[in-house]
Amino acid sequence: QSVLTQPPSVSAAPGQKVTISCSGSSSSIGSNYVSWYQQLPGTAPKLLIYETNNRPSGIPDRFSASKSGTSATLDISGLQTGDEADYYCGTWDSSLRAHVFGGGTKLTVL
């Protein structure tokens, strides 16, 4: 059971937009930065978003994120087949005193 809750799967057609949610608590998302990772099959996770809504160099602006209260969202627009992957949110939990991750969301581009 992950500390952060994500939907197990989402799907959308190429060119469309999809939103992945990440629900936490006041001690996790509510009071700390959120990060997002993309994990392609058989590879290590790759940082997509840091400090809740910032993209590292090389990440296209099709990927954006935000936070409201104890929940965060990752938006992916202009979907491509190459975006099919597992997506994870992460943050620090001040109560648990641990870095925590969501259970992951599998994105299917139909």
Next chain:
Amino acid sequence: QLQLQESGPGLVKPSETLSLTCTVSGDSITTTTYYWAWIRQPPGEGLEWIGSIFYTGATYYNPSLKSRVTISKDTSENQFSLRLSSVAAADTAVYYCARHATHGWCDYWGQGTLVAVSS
């Protein structure tokens, strides 16, 4: 370009100690800006942070694993290591080493190494 590479046995017997090393190139583990972490992923499951070490040698661990985990560093080799004692089948996972910022995001990851716990 920063690179991290995990190394160690791919098979460990139950009740024994899992030992892995992460070799870092392209940056020094003595940097004052980043932490160095171990994260694992059981087959078909999500990510679990194990613990982190700072350049000072200060460590902090996942409370759920704290009693069994030790993370250390060797600055002369630019490596940091993980020891997980009393392993069981539930510790079977891909183990990743990573660099992370103070606020927690991991910007560089190793390719991961699969460690199976089995007799």
